[in-house]
Amino acid sequence: xxxxxxxxxxxxxGLMAMTAAKPTRVVFFGDSITQAGIKPGGYxxxxxxxxxxxxxxxIGAGIGGNKIYDLFLRMDxxxxxxxxxxxxxxxxVNDVWHKASSGTGTDPDKFVKFYxxxxxxxxxxxARVVLCTPAAIGEKTDMTNQQDGDLNxxxxxxxxxxxxxxxxxxxxxKAFLDYNLKNNPxxxxxxxxxxxxxxxxxxxxxxxxxxxxxxxxxxx
Amino acid sequence: xxxxxxxxxxxxxGLMAMTAAKPTRVVFFGDSITQAGIKPGGYxxxxxxxxxxxxxxxIGAGIGGNKIYDLFLRMDxxxxxxxxxxxxxxxxVNDVWHKASSGTGTDPDKFVKFYxxxxxxxxxxxARVVLCTPAAIGEKTDMTNQQDGDLNxxxxxxxxxxxxxxxxxxxxxKAFLDYNLKNNPxxxxxxxxxxxxxxxxxxxxxxxxxxxxxxxxxxx
Amino acid sequence: xxxxxxxxxxxxxGLMAMTAAKPTRVVFFGDSITQAGIKPGGYxxxxxxxxxxxxxxxIGAGIGGNKIYDLFLRMDxxxxxxxxxxxxxxxxVNDVWHKASSGTGTDPDKFVKFYxxxxxxxxxxxARVVLCTPAAIGEKTDMTNQQDGDLNxxxxxxxxxxxxxxxxxxxxxKAFLDYNLKNNPxxxxxxxxxxxxxxxxxxxxxxxxxxxxxxxxxxx
Amino acid sequence: xxxxxxxxxxxxxGLMAMTAAKPTRVVFFGDSITQAGIKPGGYxxxxxxxxxxxxxxxIGAGIGGNKIYDLFLRMDxxxxxxxxxxxxxxxxVNDVWHKASSGTGTDPDKFVKFYxxxxxxxxxxxARVVLCTPAAIGEKTDMTNQQDGDLNxxxxxxxxxxxxxxxxxxxxxKAFLDYNLKNNPxxxxxxxxxxxxxxxxxxxxxxxxxxxxxxxxxxx
Numbered sequence: 001x002x003x004x005x006x007x008x009x010x011x012x013x014g015l016m017a018m019t020a021a022k023p024t025r026v027v028f029f030g031d032s033i034t035q036a037g038i039k040p041g042g043y044x045x046x047x048x049x050x051x052x053x054x055x056x057x058x059i060g061a062g063i064g065g066n067k068i069y070d071l072f073l074r075m076d077x078x079x080x081x082x083x084x085x086x087x088x089x090x091x092x093v094n095d096v097w098h099k100a101s102s103g104t105g106t107d108p109d110k111f112v113k114f115y116x117x118x119x120x121x122x123x124x125x126x127a128r129v130v131l132c133t134p135a136a137i138g139e140k141t142d143m144t145n146q147q148d149g150d151l152n153x154x155x156x157x158x159x160x161x162x163x164x165x166x167x168x169x170x171x172x173x174k175a176f177l178d179y180n181l182k183n184n185p186x187x188x189x190x191x192x193x194x195x196x197x198x199x200x201x202x203x204x205x206x207x208x209x210x211x212x213x214x215x216x217x218x219x220x
Numbered sequence: 221x222x223x224x225x226x227x228x229x230x231x232x233x234g235l236m237a238m239t240a241a242k243p244t245r246v247v248f249f250g251d252s253i254t255q256a257g258i259k260p261g262g263y264x265x266x267x268x269x270x271x272x273x274x275x276x277x278x279i280g281a282g283i284g285g286n287k288i289y290d291l292f293l294r295m296d297x298x299x300x301x302x303x304x305x306x307x308x309x310x311x312x313v314n315d316v317w318h319k320a321s322s323g324t325g326t327d328p329d330k331f332v333k334f335y336x337x338x339x340x341x342x343x344x345x346x347a348r349v350v351l352c353t354p355a356a357i358g359e360k361t362d363m364t365n366q367q368d369g370d371l372n373x374x375x376x377x378x379x380x381x382x383x384x385x386x387x388x389x390x391x392x393x394k395a396f397l398d399y400n401l402k403n404n405p406x407x408x409x410x411x412x413x414x415x416x417x418x419x420x421x422x423x424x425x426x427x428x429x430x431x432x433x434x435x436x437x438x439x440x
Numbered sequence: 441x442x443x444x445x446x447x448x449x450x451x452x453x454g455l456m457a458m459t460a461a462k463p464t465r466v467v468f469f470g471d472s473i474t475q476a477g478i479k480p481g482g483y484x485x486x487x488x489x490x491x492x493x494x495x496x497x498x499i500g501a502g503i504g505g506n507k508i509y510d511l512f513l514r515m516d517x518x519x520x521x522x523x524x525x526x527x528x529x530x531x532x533v534n535d536v537w538h539k540a541s542s543g544t545g546t547d548p549d550k551f552v553k554f555y556x557x558x559x560x561x562x563x564x565x566x567a568r569v570v571l572c573t574p575a576a577i578g579e580k581t582d583m584t585n586q587q588d589g590d591l592n593x594x595x596x597x598x599x600x601x602x603x604x605x606x607x608x609x610x611x612x613x614k615a616f617l618d619y620n621l622k623n624n625p626x627x628x629x630x631x632x633x634x635x636x637x638x639x640x641x642x643x644x645x646x647x648x649x650x651x652x653x654x655x656x657x658x659x660x
Numbered sequence: 661x662x663x664x665x666x667x668x669x670x671x672x673x674g675l676m677a678m679t680a681a682k683p684t685r686v687v688f689f690g691d692s693i694t695q696a697g698i699k700p701g702g703y704x705x706x707x708x709x710x711x712x713x714x715x716x717x718x719i720g721a722g723i724g725g726n727k728i729y730d731l732f733l734r735m736d737x738x739x740x741x742x743x744x745x746x747x748x749x750x751x752x753v754n755d756v757w758h759k760a761s762s763g764t765g766t767d768p769d770k771f772v773k774f775y776x777x778x779x780x781x782x783x784x785x786x787a788r789v790v791l792c793t794p795a796a797i798g799e800k801t802d803m804t805n806q807q808d809g810d811l812n813x814x815x816x817x818x819x820x821x822x823x824x825x826x827x828x829x830x831x832x833x834k835a836f837l838d839y840n841l842k843n844n845p846x847x848x849x850x851x852x853x854x855x856x857x858x859x860x861x862x863x864x865x866x867x868x869x870x871x872x873x874x875x876x877x878x879x880x
């Protein structure tokens with residue numbers, strides 16, 4: 001009897017250990033910004049030092065040039081196959097930008113429709129979903145960046161979806177603007193949080209990591 | 221024994237009859253041209269008189285403004301749910317046109333990628349797939365319609381896919397050009413097979429129905 | 441001597457009268473908004489009741505779809521031939537809008553270059569020049585109208601030019617936003633000062649007339 | 661008498677010499693292709709060896725990114741100030757291309773309007789005008805280059821203008837296609853006459869020089 005008790009105790013501890021050993025698996029699902037995020041110094045790489053290593057497993061699933069419908073197309077293979085606990089969706093820059101740069105952006109109604117489909121499918125696979133607004137195409141603070149209006153519009157769509165589905169939101173669009181209003185007195189179009197108006201420099205990667213950290217701590 | 225034989229014969233005839241009674245279900249999957257195709261005088265409506273009624277059931281699944289990725293998004297609900305025997309995919313005009321009209325066309329590589337995904341998913345559901353090239357954005361015959369180059373390019377992508385997957389093809393792009401070379405001596409941009417450079421007039425609906433009829437007879 | 445004095449006095453009065461009789465000739469040089477401005481109830485028509493009739497002659501020179509380079513092309517025939525005292529230049533909506541609607545907008549640097557050339561040529565013809573910023577493509581007040589960023593940018597170019605050349609400015613972009621912030625609490629995209637996000641409704645025509653009146657009173 | 665005869669002979673020879681000494685001044689007016697044309701090995705540089713040096717003076721006036729309206733804006737300073745005998749106008753690639761690459765191409769009707777204005781102003785300054793069609797945006801020979809339709813359309817506008825005004829034409833669009841049909845059996849998009857689908861490689865510069873030489877010999 002004593003032996004049995006001891007064995008069961010060991011089993012319990014072992015299971016506890018195994019349970020504790022299973023960290024929350026987070027997949028970052030996005031475009032070139034996220035593709036670069038897994039590099040040393042990238043925002044996902046930095047998040048590893050901001051979040052308890054034993055509690056989080058962070059996986060990058062970003063591909064350059066991706067728009068919301070590209071995420072929908074590859075989500076089975078690149079995200080759901082990973083059996084994620086949490087998926088952070090960060091997309092939108094190309095949906096807006098490619099309208100002007102190649103005539104291949106995403107219509108507003110289609111953007112919402114595909115975004116809803118991505119969320120629905122992630123939730124059907126029991127993943128908790130975190131939404132992010134697209135941060136910037138240009139860092140000027142007086143709303144004179146060419147795509148500011150459109151980017152504000154698409155960000156609002158995402159805020160509305162987060163509210164509608166009661167999902168956590170990392171409002172990077174708002175955070176970037178607030179940061180630039182304080183730290184970009186010369187109204188520069190790049191060089192504060194981005195290298196080229198869109199992609200993150202060191203300060204940008206650190207800033208995004210911190211914004212994400214706040215929300216991820218709550219969705220563990 | 222004789223009775224048993226007789227019974228089995230009757231069963232066989234019955235099954236034959238039931239089999240014969242089940243017509244080939246064809247779903248036409250596309251954009252506004254196909255959406256209009258189910259109206260009286262539309263190409264799908266006309267096909268009903270060109271094909272044996274007892275052998276074919278024709279269903280329209282066209283939605284205005286659709287591009288290849290829209291088809292991918294709604295194919296479960298609108299096509300696969302119908303359990304089609306044959307799916308005729310006819311899309312591409314908006315993928316090209318919307319580049320110029322709203323900055324929201326489809327990149328060439330994305331067009332092929334989504335098209336391949338549509339075909340793969342239809343085949344996985346045991347549907348025979350028929351491909352069509354986008355017919356026209358303008359009927360001028362000297363290759364001076366604004367989108368001629370791009371439309372030729374996307375049509376070639378579809379021809380290549382048909383060949384690669386050994387799928388029947390209704391080459392409407394080629395058929396429209398050949399027809400116009402004979403019947404549009406004044407090099408008009410519309411009014412021969414289309415009302416507005418894109419959508420079918422009566423002659424266009426009849427012409428498309430005839431082109432489709434030839435191929436559908438072979439895939440029953 | 442007395443007679444001579446009397447005669448000279450009469451001559452003086454006569455010259456005064458002739459001078460008074462020659463009103464300031466103002467040409468409104470712009471796009472479809474200005475083309476509609478000469479109609480009954482249009483902003484130019486309304487300005488006639490806001491400005492002293494004997495002191496101002498108001499002439500419309502607006503053509504639908506015009507961008508800054510179209511103004512440059514037709515300024516000899518349509519404006520300079522009128523020998524205007526004042527030219528009110530109001531353009532910019534199409535330079536921004538046509539980027540998305542037909543791929544034929546105006547590059548930022550070219551916009552400034554042609555605008556400068558128009559101003560220079562008007563001044564060389566001794567016309568006083570009044571600049572206006574493009575009012576709106578959408579009346580939403582939270583900077584989520586698709587072209588807000590670009591329209592803000594081009595408006596800033598015009599403000600900078602006005603400052604650089606010390607020219608009077610009717611800052612309609614700012615005036616429209618201020619008005620909407622007070623009078624568009626539901627964040628509608630049209631119907632406050634415009635019928636269709638761009639063209640003026642009755643309130644819009646009256647509002648523009650009043651804004652222009654303030655500046656024109658000072659440039660007589 | 662003899663003396664008079666001698667004098668008149670000397671006068672004649674002197675005039676001949678003076679006439680011979682004044683070569684035909686040709687200005688090449690265009691975009692980046694022409695800007696590169698004056699470099700060693702460029703098409704203008706090569707033309708110097710194809711045309712009699714004492715009879716022709718060749719001057720480049722090309723600026724990268726130029727469209728037809730840019731030519732109109734700068735023609736006083738860059739062309740007419742040179743008092744050219746002949747002006748070769750070669751433009752159109754950017755008018756078409758920039759529709760897709762930045763949303764800032766030129767509308768078809770505006771293209772013709774500005775082109776006519778350029779021709780008219782050159783003729784008013786007694787310059788003989790030579791027109792050229794835009795050669796290529798992509799060298800594929802099966803009309804599947806994205807801009808083929810639009811480029812064909814704008815080329816046809818230029819051919820029509822040449823006919824309308826009875827002007828010599830260097831039909832580079834046609835010449836490039838004919839050359840590629842013979843020399844580009846693999847249907848490559850670049851590398852035959854261009855380095856990058858648009859700008860000339862060595863063979864391209866030589867080919868253009870030869871095409872221009874034929875026409876310039878006749879307009880001296």
